[in-house]
Amino acid sequence: MNISQMYIAVAIVVLMVIALLIFFATRNKKVKKLTPLAGLAFGFILAGILFGEDRLIGYSLMGVGVILAVVDIFRNRNKTI
Numbered sequence: 001m002n003i004s005q006m007y008i009a010v011a012i013v014v015l016m017v018i019a020l021l022i023f024f025a026t027r028n029k030k031v032k033k034l035t036p037l038a039g040l041a042f043g044f045i046l047a048g049i050l051f052g053e054d055r056l057i058g059y060s061l062m063g064v065g066v067i068l069a070v071v072d073i074f075r076n077r078n079k080t081i
Helices: 003-025 036-050 055-076
Strands: none
Touching: 036 055
């Protein structure tokens, strides 16, 4: 097993431990569902990452996603669970 495979194996183990910790920490708490506007913002940010080779398109899509996320935060800040 070479060194890069060791790094990948350690990273997978660490991610599994983090996932288990998050699972046990949030097991009994209510989880808010993703709003449609937040989902759209998430999609724009992912598209910006995917089309990141062309900086203008990538940064534009990420910017739109961040703006939508901020709008969603301000719209939902006074609402309770």
